[in-house]
Amino acid sequence: MTNTLAMANLSLYVLTFNCACSLIDTDAFASQLFSGLSTPKLPDLLVLSLQEIAPLSNSLIGGSFLVPYFSRFDDAVQKAARKLSAGSNNTSIYTPIVARNVGMVGIMVFAKDPAAIQDLETGGVGVGAAEMGNKGAVGARFTYHSGGSSYTELTFVSAHLAAMENEVPRRNEDWKSIVRGLIFSSAPQEGMPATSLTAASEGLPLLSISPQDASIYKSTSHLFLAGDLNYRTSTIKPSPSDHIDSFPQPHHELSSPNHFSSLFKRDQLNQERLAGRTCHGLIEAPVTFPPTYKYDPKEPFLTPDEDLSRWYWAKHRWPSWCDRILYLDIPSWLKSQEPSAHIITHKYTALPLLPTSDHRAVALDVSVPLIPIPKPDAEEESGNPDPRVSPPFGVDPDWKQRRARARLLELVTGFAIYFTMTLEGAGIVLAMLLGAIGAYFAIRALVL
Numbered sequence: 001m002t003n004t005l006a007m008a009n010l011s012l013y014v015l016t017f018n019c020a021c022s023l024i025d026t027d028a029f030a031s032q033l034f035s036g037l038s039t040p041k042l043p044d045l046l047v048l049s050l051q052e053i054a055p056l057s058n059s060l061i062g063g064s065f066l067v068p069y070f071s072r073f074d075d076a077v078q079k080a081a082r083k084l085s086a087g088s089n090n091t092s093i094y095t096p097i098v099a100r101n102v103g104m105v106g107i108m109v110f111a112k113d114p115a116a117i118q119d120l121e122t123g124g125v126g127v128g129a130a131e132m133g134n135k136g137a138v139g140a141r142f143t144y145h146s147g148g149s150s151y152t153e154l155t156f157v158s159a160h161l162a163a164m165e166n167e168v169p170r171r172n173e174d175w176k177s178i179v180r181g182l183i184f185s186s187a188p189q190e191g192m193p194a195t196s197l198t199a200a201s202e203g204l205p206l207l208s209i210s211p212q213d214a215s216i217y218k219s220t221s222h223l224f225l226a227g228d229l230n231y232r233t234s235t236i237k238p239s240p241s242d243h244i245d246s247f248p249q250p251h252h253e254l255s256s257p258n259h260f261s262s263l264f265k266r267d268q269l270n271q272e273r274l275a276g277r278t279c280h281g282l283i284e285a286p287v288t289f290p291p292t293y294k295y296d297p298k299e300p301f302l303t304p305d306e307d308l309s310r311w312y313w314a315k316h317r318w319p320s321w322c323d324r325i326l327y328l329d330i331p332s333w334l335k336s337q338e339p340s341a342h343i344i345t346h347k348y349t350a351l352p353l354l355p356t357s358d359h360r361a362v363a364l365d366v367s368v369p370l371i372p373i374p375k376p377d378a379e380e381e382s383g384n385p386d387p388r389v390s391p392p393f394g395v396d397p398d399w400k401q402r403r404a405r406a407r408l409l410e411l412v413t414g415f416a417i418y419f420t421m422t423l424e425g426a427g428i429v430l431a432m433l434l435g436a437i438g439a440y441f442a443i444r445a446l447v448l
Contacts, residue, residue: 008150008370013195016049016226016323020358030080036363038244046279049158049226059104060414070099077362096138103133107138107158108125113239119143125181127174131406138177150370153220159227166235175278180396185212215395219388220373231269232320243315250308260290282326285348291319292350292360294399301355327431333380334373
């Protein structure tokens with residue numbers, strides 16, 4: 001048994017943000033990035049869950065079309081880390097381990113000690129139109145080592161589910177598709193450092209492991225889910241007067257029926273989760289912050305709630321907690337061996353509104369015990385409701401072929417949108433057309 005008095009912990013900071021298809025303001029994002037920490041100490045690991053990371057065409061094409069968007073987050077992370085640690089302006093405190101997307105959903109993982117990351121795997125699935133990545137999920141899994149027996153396995157999933165108030169069944173179905181189709185099939189190849197950014201890896205062969213261990217639910221791994229899950233506080237749109245009579249504002253006291261906590265009683269995610277229809281087995285720290293969507297982005301930005309006199313809500317959407325971070329608690333078979341092993345939530349909060357999005361970012365500051373989760377024995381597996389043992393859905397045996405078809409459609413759709421609906425793409429088409437016309441007349445002049 002591990003000496004619980006000396007049990008090491010991994011400090012982990014997870015942030016989810018719907019980017020609204022815009023390049024972030026690097027300085028603004030950096031100024032707020034670590035405001036969700038409970039102490040001014042930089043965490044060992046930083047995980048960014050990103051949705052609508054770029055315009056649809058860029059996201060579906062991917063590759064170099066997304067480099068400017070990922071790069072701004074990298075710049076913001078380094079700038080924020082240097083400021084918090086009072087380090088040199090030329091020093092990179094965090095190493096990017098993963099920058100991966102499936103369509104408009106992205107995930108980035110940063111580590112202070114890149115050598116601690118081993119056995120890196122990634123995976124993704126689209127759940128949007130024709131299983132493309134306008135909605136979907138992308139994940140990263142690895143083992144974090146801190147020397148000796150101090151290590152643990154971690155799985156992070158970034159997700160974006162179906163929108164609109166009345167689409168609860170569709171959101172639940174999206175979750176089912178993620179559980180069935182997000183398969184961790186990529187493994188570090190020999191000679192490939194764990195710190196290399198992973199761009200696309202679905203083509204690598206499935207490891208010689210059970211389908212259960214390839215899914216997001218794995219018996220030996222922690223699981224964190226972060227994203228714009230899009231569950232709302234109403235199944236219908238607000239009436240024309242609801243924004244006046246019923247929407248919360250900072251001045252509403254906790255005893256007021258208009259205090260934001262009253263809306264949480266209608267939170268669809270909690271209703272569906274507790275009914276066993278979504279996010280099976282996942283738990284969430286208490287939500288004590290106001291709704292994160294939908295704002296009409298207006299000044300003042302970058303301002304804590306206690307300094308605001310008004311929240312500018314969009315009038316046609318009920319304020320809702322769309323942006324969430326959930327996780328699996330310590331499994332029972334580990335608790336029986338290590339009663340003192342706990343995932344400790346230090347802070348769960350919404351960051352101030354940024355100028356480029358109608359969502360507020362949400363951050364979770366936690367400590368995870370650096371001890372391995374053993375496989376459960378036969379007795380522990382029998383009748384155990386933990387989804388690591390009894391997953392809610394089986395792995396889709398055709399996941400690889402379905403993702404390949406969707407990826408081809410993403411490229412076709414992405415380039416079609418890019419060349420017909422963007423100024424940059426239209427300029428390229430025009431230049432090619434003029435070039436072709438010029439070439440025709442040049443050849444004609446030579447021939448005639």
